[in-house]
Amino acid sequence: MEDLTFGTGGRPAGVPNVARMESEPAAVDVRNLSKRYGGTLAVDDVSLRVATGEIFGVLGTNGAGKTTTVEIIAGLRRPDSGHVRVLGLDPRRERAKVRQVLGVQLQQAHLHHALTVAELIDLYVSFYPNPRPARELLDLVGLTSQRTTRFEKLSGGQQQRLSIALALAGRPRVAILDELTTGLDPRARRKVWATVEQLRDENVTVLLVTHAMEEVERLCDRVALLDAGRIIALDTPAGLVARAGAANLDEAFVALSGKELEESA
């Protein structure tokens, strides 16, 4: 996996499979979701449907409600109101079933700091009845040569890639990836993108939380633009650009939300 081969085969980004969206039940179905923390509405009447095999972006500034939304979808938080289904299952009431088919990469998730890459992969693989083999996971995220390195000794990018590998350990049908490439250098970022493109080829549904425009353009079939907890636009990346009459997605974002996206460090 040292060479940077990018998603061959499969649909290119930005071309949603509309026919499948209409005929099949949604992989992720969210209706009228709201969540309040104290006085602020973190998520405000959010609805979205993600089709099987789709790579769906959730884009917005910090504090726009992206992470809260996907954490509710993952069953980590209880919504105040609204309806959530993942492959037809309720993430809180049917938690055990959802855990079999949903892979989650949490933002800044820490792992056992003194365990090595191989030990952590073996551990997470052991949780699932039909896991992806450890060697395949290592290869997928390009960490084969770091397999005996402890988590605490990995670079930020390597930790992030390990975190993605663990989210994919159980061969999930839906993957939630939160702030996938934040803090990565360009080379590490391209490697992670190649991994996501491989998921597209395997027909895995991906919910991608991000504030990186390049990532959205490169990977996402459709994208929901969140601002202050509300979806202010939902379209293909090209559709958003066209709708805003903008030259690129950056400009479209500013035009639609009235805000600059902060530079992802």
Next chain:
Amino acid sequence: MSSPIIARRPGLGSWLTLIRCETKMVVRDTAGLVVPIGLPLLILMMNSSAAGGEVVINGRTALDVYVLPLVITIVMATIGIINMPSFLAYYRRSGILRRLSVTPASPAMVLIAQVVVSLLQTVIGIGAAFAVALLVFDANPPLRPAAAIGAALLAMTAMYALGMIVAAVAPTPNSAVAIGLVAFFAVGALGGLFGGRDSLPDVLARAGEWLPFGASVEVLQSAWAGVPMEPLHLISLTATIALGGLIAAVFFRWD
């Protein structure tokens, strides 16, 4: 593609993998091993030569009846009250428990695996102290071995219960260590950690005897000397377990 989704709990292989991982975490945390294995050995060394010779009761020496029960209690208390909660607090704070909660493994699996590993650690700590006492200082085994094992299990459960209270109230890993140390030295000082309770004021000596550290020393002493255990001490340990379980159930948070 749309095969029915069945909820499967992680199997035996997964439990063994997790226990192996938790063992590695404990072994690689070298500082955490010093206190439960080193401190009891040190106390044993300091007290054994003086206490070894004189027979106190039923052919058992002061070493058997006073030092060994104290040393065993120190091993159990340091692991139960300081080490176990600091691991749990670290796992909670760092988001490890949260990460596990989105897999088929439950955070409770981690708790149970930690208990298994810390029990192994306790057995090693007690085994090391006991071996040194037997081989170097001519100590004698307890007159009632089964009672001693039962007493140790009850006392260990009480120490875990106390540790769960620490884990439940501690907001951060550092505070868990601090609260654990304070709790350990508090019940220890009153329970004879720094010398007999006789030198303490009456009220404190009585309180120390009722608290789990003192009660643990007392029941182990009875088992060693071959005399009946006092119901008061057994009730005290049982009450600690009930109270700790209750407080942990109400206040412990996974994230």
